[in-house]
Amino acid sequence: MNQIHVDLEKNSYIIHIDKGILPKFAEIAKNHLTLSKTAIVTNDVVGKLYGNILKESLNSAGIETIVIEIPDGEEYKSFAGAMMIYDALIENRINRQSVIIAMGGGVIGDLAGFVSATYMRGIPFIQIPTSLLAQVDSSVGGKTAINHPKAKNMIGAFHQPKFVFIDVDVLKTLPERELKAGLAEVIKHGIIMDAELFGYMEDNSAKILNLDSQCLEQIVARSCRDKANIVEQDEKESNIRAILNYGHTIGHGIEAVTDYNVYRHGEAVSIGMAVAGKLAVNLGILDEDIVERQNHLLKKYGLPTDFPDLDIDRVIEAIHLDKKSKSNGKSRFVLLKDIGEAIIYENVTDDQIRNAIMEMKG
CATH class of the missing domain: 1.20.1090.10 (Dehydroquinate synthase-like - alpha domain)
Known part of the structure; x- marks a missing residue:
């Protein structure tokens, strides 16, 4: 197990790295922040593999949880993709005391992070990166964005996560x-x-x-x-x-x-x-x-x-x-x-x- 402290004064957070820990997410995360109501943002591929594991971990800890699934693909890192998430957040009365959990690769992390930076002028979010690229790069540092048709990551915000949770065992289901x-x-x-x-x-x-x-x-x-x-x-x-x-x-x-x-x-x-x-x-x-x-x-x-x-x-x-x-x-x-x-x-x-x-x- 590795814990890395990212020291950014009031925006500081922990990166927790281990193997086989996804079922223990709620137990570990509650040591770092308060969770009352959460919205898991994922895609239809990762959701089928790990959505129930994460939701059960949260529910067993008494944490109310909704799951928002969007289609897989870079093309959904867009205003249209963001709007799908905004609609679900509003319909389920997610507020500033709630936490968005981004579970997926770089597209989900960037998109859910952008939504969390802009929804209600900013609510907390957690990164659970499930691709290697997201684990080693995009989940750390607070860059969130969507693409413009003419340029990548052109529309975005710096919005640091409250916690980054990495289970390297999820890489075993990652396509080569x-x-x-x-x-x-x-x-x-x-x-x-x-x-x-x-x-x-x-x-x-x-x-x-x-x-x-x-x-x-x-x-x-x-x-x-x-x-x-x-x-x-x-x-x-x-x-x-x-x-x-x-x-x-x-x-x-x-x-x-x-x-x-x-x-x-x-x-x-x-x-x-x-x-x-x-x-x-x-x-x-x-x-x-x-x-x-x-x-x-x-x-x-x-x-x-x-x-x-x-x-x-x-x-x-x-x-x-x-x-x-x-x-x-x-x-x-x-x-x-x-x-x-x-x-x-x-x-x-x-x-x-x-x-x-x-x-x-x-």
Whole structure:
């Protein structure tokens, strides 16, 4: 069992990580906050697997609970998806003393978090991430959002959870493609700030891909600790937190151009990291052998590194629409200097982006 404290003064919270603990959720959560009435927000896939387990845990503790299921898919991380949840909250008289519980992957966490940030001008919420990507990244740090058709995560708020509850055993029902997509974010954390984690990923790939519980708990806890350290320094991404966007500038462009339904987020980020590595080499700030080591590890976990057959100009246009892009027609990129060391590089030109992409086309 691991407990990680995210120190954000009045917004501080605990990340509780263990295996086989979902049936004990209410017992554990009541040590951290008061629960009287809860609304579980999940999707129709996760709900069938774990909805009853969570609801029974809450009901057995005398906690009134409703379940709101939305269809699975990134396309529901939208105003329409949010409206479905708002309607159910109002119909069931959820109020400011109630707690929303987001149980699902990154889409559910972002969407339910956004709803909790805006419903009645903000009510508490808990994250129960069930995908690896959500466990190691999106459930920690308080970023909540929905997508706009032209850009990912464009409409949102910073709204910290009251508690993050992670049961690594739920990863055993995760489709293999989703598991690998989540591993991209673990590798990212190693690449940008934790060389020891990167080395652990290199040395334990077989165990991790075979869902060894001890290895999974190790990489989830290490990733959460790494991200918590950054969030504590920069809660609202005014400076150092931006390094967590490594691979995301290109990745979000790929997702936007393909309407969010071709690539998993982690797959797009993996390609984005490969392009960012080539860009750093071209700019003279990174050795080629480091990029080769990065890309070798991504491929080892079944992740893509070649840029797909997409219109490069459309991807660059999507990059300029991204909220992390600069307003002077140039772009801001997170780039590597070494394994475990990243920098924010200003004023990358479209031609430099285009050249790096062309070199990474399959």
